[in-house]
Amino acid sequence: MLNYITSGESHNKYMISVLEGMPSGVPMDMDEINHELWRRQQGYGRGGRMKLEKDMVQLTSGYLKEHTTGTPIGILLENSDFKIHKMPEIERPRPGHADLMGALKYQQGIRAVLERASARETTLRVAVGAIAKQLLQHFGIKITSYVYELGNVCVDEKNVSFEDIEKRTKDSQLNCICPESEKKMIALIDQAQKDGDTYGGRFEVRVKGCPAGLGSFATYHSKLDARIAAAIISVQAVKEVGFGLSEELGRIPGSQSHDEILFDEDRGYYRRTNNLGGFEGGMTTGEEIIVKATKKPISTLRKPLQSVNMTSKEVEKAAFERSDTCAIAACSVICEAVVAYEIANALIEKFGGDSLDEMKRNHQSFLNQIKQ
Numbered sequence: 001m002l003n004y005i006t007s008g009e010s011h012n013k014y015m016i017s018v019l020e021g022m023p024s025g026v027p028m029d030m031d032e033i034n035h036e037l038w039r040r041q042q043g044y045g046r047g048g049r050m051k052l053e054k055d056m057v058q059l060t061s062g063y064l065k066e067h068t069t070g071t072p073i074g075i076l077l078e079n080s081d082f083k084i085h086k087m088p089e090i091e092r093p094r095p096g097h098a099d100l101m102g103a104l105k106y107q108q109g110i111r112a113v114l115e116r117a118s119a120r121e122t123t124l125r126v127a128v129g130a131i132a133k134q135l136l137q138h139f140g141i142k143i144t145s146y147v148y149e150l151g152n153v154c155v156d157e158k159n160v161s162f163e164d165i166e167k168r169t170k171d172s173q174l175n176c177i178c179p180e181s182e183k184k185m186i187a188l189i190d191q192a193q194k195d196g197d198t199y200g201g202r203f204e205v206r207v208k209g210c211p212a213g214l215g216s217f218a219t220y221h222s223k224l225d226a227r228i229a230a231a232i233i234s235v236q237a238v239k240e241v242g243f244g245l246s247e248e249l250g251r252i253p254g255s256q257s258h259d260e261i262l263f264d265e266d267r268g269y270y271r272r273t274n275n276l277g278g279f280e281g282g283m284t285t286g287e288e289i290i291v292k293a294t295k296k297p298i299s300t301l302r303k304p305l306q307s308v309n310m311t312s313k314e315v316e317k318a319a320f321e322r323s324d325t326c327a328i329a330a331c332s333v334i335c336e337a338v339v340a341y342e343i344a345n346a347l348i349e350k351f352g353g354d355s356l357d358e359m360k361r362n363h364q365s366f367l368n369q370i371k372q
């Protein structure tokens with residue numbers, strides 16, 4: 001199985017990750033990995049940092065002649081905004097951040113807490129997800145995402161196809177499929193910027209081509225939908241996750257919720273609809289995976305909320321430092337990456353082998369089995 005850890009702080013010199021469990025023989029396209037990092041830095045409403053950095057990673061091990069070797073992959077990223085030793089201590093914790101509890105629990109200043117709690121850490125998660133995406137390609141699995149809600153603006157289009165999402169988000173500044181909605185979302189962000197306020201939003205991640213039978217009903221920790229949900233919620237500021245029709249499933253009857261089963265000689269078993277977003281009993285059904293998530297608004301406000309000075313204990317306004325106004329587009333890209341990792345992990349668990357070729361053989365044999 002796959003495993004990885006990230007290490008690094010927002011303004012420290014380097015960030016590193018080690019990813020273990022990738023089979024050998026997977027071609028690695030560094031431009032593709034760095035392109036995913038670029039996508040993470042985009043989006044209307046980001047702060048000044050994104051203009052300062054152009055994220056690029058190096059693979060320092062587990063990689064030879066443009067292919068994985070089956071040994072742990074070292075991932076190294078240099079922060080051009082390296083200044084952690086010069087950054088001021090913060091005494092007024094910001095509501096919505098790890099500041100207060102992190103400082104109390106670890107008995108240290110807020111600076112050390114926020115440097116690690118920062119979403120800068122997701123740069124490495126996107127790099128790991130980009131490596132996972134390169135494995136998934138060999139099994140015909142693709143991932144995309146789009147933002148559908150921000151403030152009071154909602155793209156209310158049902159049954160948007162995977163290909164449509166890919167095509168219609170290409171030139172979007174907010175990873176949105178609808179130019180009219182995007183214009184309104186941008187106006188909201190501009191207004192929030194003027195008001196010293198911030199926004200979050202909602203988005204969808206889609207996975208196409210995933211075989212049926214990944215994950216298992218057998219234990220709570222082998223349920224793949226549960227693993228994906230945990231991975232999404234672990235992304236900074238994500239507060240809600242659902243599958244398929246998601247919260248709508250609480251309002252409609254069973255007859256309109258469940259996906260009727262059909263059979264075809266060529267396709268094998270398939271479904272008339274995909275209301276459950278590609279999962280039953282923690283296992284993939286072979287339909288598209290549809291994950292929905294909500295990100296809360298950015299916590300650092302230029303017009304700060306009330307806080308308490310941790311030295312004087314006086315009531316004061318929370319601290320402010322350079323910050324995004326809205327990072328919903330980036331968040332959708334990050335969640336693509338964490339979903340890619342979870343799918344790759346489940347794929348390796350099911351078809352695992354030491355090499356890509358061995359995995360492909362196992363995969364093909366299982367596809368033949370479930371068609372019968």
Ligand SMILES: Cc1cc2nc3c(=O)[nH]c(=O)nc-3n(C[C@H](O)[C@H](O)[C@H](O)COP(=O)(O)O)c2cc1C
Nearest residue numbers: 097098117118119236237299300323324327330331
């Ligand atoms: C892509 C991305 C960028 C973010 N940028 C900021 C930011 O500039 N300022 C900020 O206050 N929070 C930002 N956040 C959110 C915080 O990192 C997050 O709210 C904080 O670490 C507390 O974690 P929690 O919200 O999961 O409880 C960002 C989150 C994401 C996903």
